[in-house]
Amino acid sequence: MNLLWLQSGGCGGCTLSWLGAEGEPLFVTLADEGIELMWHPSLSEQSAGEARALLAACVDGRRPLDILCVEGAVLRGPNGSGRFHMLSGSGETMLSWLRALAARARHVVAVGTCAAYGGVTAAGVNPTDACGLQYDGDAPGGLLGADFRAGGGLPVINIAGCPTHPDWINETLIALARGTLLHEDLDDFCRPRFYADQLVHHGCPRNEFYEFKASAAKPSDQGCLMEQLGCKGTQAHADCNTRLWNGSGSCLRGGYACIRCTDPGFEEPGHPFAETPTVAGIPIGLPSDMPKAWFIALAALSKSATPARVRENAKADHILRAPTVKKAGR
């Protein structure tokens, strides 16, 4: 299978994340799975005319296009012209190139939340009228329209994340190359379910603090970030705390809130990112599938049961009080 990767209204961070893939060299993995990296703007030898010729051959069908990966949002402005991003050297908008190439591709993959839903590029006043390949925020549509199906029969596969995780890309591409990624393997926002059926909360190292609602008050505190510092890990669809980033990391392990970056619209949460909006002290965003009354009841109960160790450690940047060591025979 060949793979063409293009970048539009984004930061290139998903490519950089991808290059941090663990284990054997990335290009060895791809080759071993029969994936030929036909062209990537950061990595391939071919420049200028050589690259344009390759894209043109894909558009007119002289060269089959198995997987089209797009990183970055589609820029529709100004005034629907797409001129906020011209594919350099071509005199054409990237928007028109993407539309033409998607029509030829067997699979279309949106790499990252920008390409999937618009993402950060669509934030604020959305200066460039940015959208995703098949979504405009959480509304189906985007560049290609809700009914779009690639040659292989699937809608656009949204490897959402800001950035996305290198394994999410590789495991999706490998499943496509093996023919094992089916429509039912995508969730309601067309994200691969192998990671989107998980919650960031799963495997959170702050879980004991969460259980007792022992909360951090400031960055660098060890406590739970949900109650005050904006964390949405209990609602966010991803496996960040079981898969881990750059060896041993995750947002929570880095000491800061999950901002739910795999979701459409995460860029405009309607409140400061690092503050939890509450009504009468209760967070508006409750853990997934948890009835509010139960959350309130459990929170009140667990707070009253919080061990001093957990309460004190929550507001410190190192362990003040270690768990008691039980001696045998006592």
Place this chain on the structure above:
Amino acid sequence: MIVKRLIVGPFNRVEGDLEVTLDVADGTVRAAYVNSPMYRGFEQILQGKMPADALVFVPRICGICSVAQSAAAAQALGGAMGVTPPANGRLAANLLLAAENLADHFSHFYLFFMPDFARAAYCGRPWFADAEQRFRALTGSAVGPALPARAAFMHLMGLLAGKWPHTLAMQPGGSSRPLQASEKIRLYRLLREFRRFLEDTLFGDRLEAVAAIDSVAALEHWAAARAPHASDFRRFLGIAHDLDLARFGRGGDCFISYGNYPQDAGRMFPAGVWDGSLRLLDTDDIREDVSHAWYAQAEGPQHPAQGATVPLADKTGAYSWCKAPRWAGRVVETGALARQVVAGQPLVRDLLASGGANVMSRVVARLIEIARVLPAMEAWTEQLRPGEPYCVVGEMPREAEGEGLVEAARGALGHWLSVRRGRIHSYQIVAPTTWNFSPRDAQGTPGALEQALVGAPVGDGEEAPLAVQHIVRSFDPCMVCTVH
């Protein structure tokens, strides 16, 4: 004289989108026009946001300079709030920024720059067979192992920043990630692991020995001491000598650095301007000109604290989304070369004195910087004091101004913030490649790359001249930062 126009794009193996237009006559570039063809509008997006939310948005300007953008924002916010990170926070910030800068230099060398010497056009050169098997894009024998080495080095980010790119660990008051004693050991070990790769593969020598090379003569002596294939740096030096890369891409004579890596007193690399002698840098002397950029014109060039970003796609005479920053009205170059000449690194001073900024001196400066900074990272790791604070908190006043100045891998990065009624009123960003790849200004003076391309040789039938590719990539441009 027949002038032929070449439009080179997509210009790949740079970060983001770039188009270069060349007027060519008699086999030489006579004029160049650099176009940054994509606009996203982060300065517009940030207007009206809560100030602290800048920490979410600005790293997402750029996936390769993400931490540098975070650092500049944290500094601008911290200045507006009047908070200063504690020692641990400062050391953590230094480690993060240094890791990103070194990883970027490393990626530039192996992924972006060297693959051009594996092009078939060089098949007649004596070094070609070796360069082709070593540096060929995607499949070269150096490229494969460089990726896991880089990924292992970036475990520093997992440890200190949660992830890379796009961390929120860099806060105005310090770091959200308090490293503990055993984690210091892990951090130190991964730095030593990367050192081993650099010493065995990239340099073929101790980092300290490379950093101590103090003149062009000493560099030649060092290169000749072992065979070219003894290390990738020596390979580069051999190729550079054969192709005489020092005569390509001659830049101007003025260099700017905001300085990097604050220490107890001063910065490891001080701030300044170099134009044959060292000058004090006053950021009040910076102006951005939009005469040839697709933005509404204010009355003359503006200081970034007063600047605005109003896109105007149909503006006559404009040819780029990049603004044209100038220092005291002058075109300046920024990057590792500028940083090291301002910092007084003797080899880089000598390279500039003998041949100015060019393809060879830009690449050498980057590699020398790797050799200088990794040992400093080892020392900073030892200086972390678990148990002492990593972060302090502060309040953002309802009315405030802030300036954040850091050295990203590619050079001087500045953020200018103003807060009104508790929200971001204005947020202006001048990125390194905004300096280097600026279009012409109101006087018609071309930007740094536009000047460096003049005189580049163009072979018969070359549509994307190799010399031009070497010159452009020698700047290691980051186009997503450039326009933002």
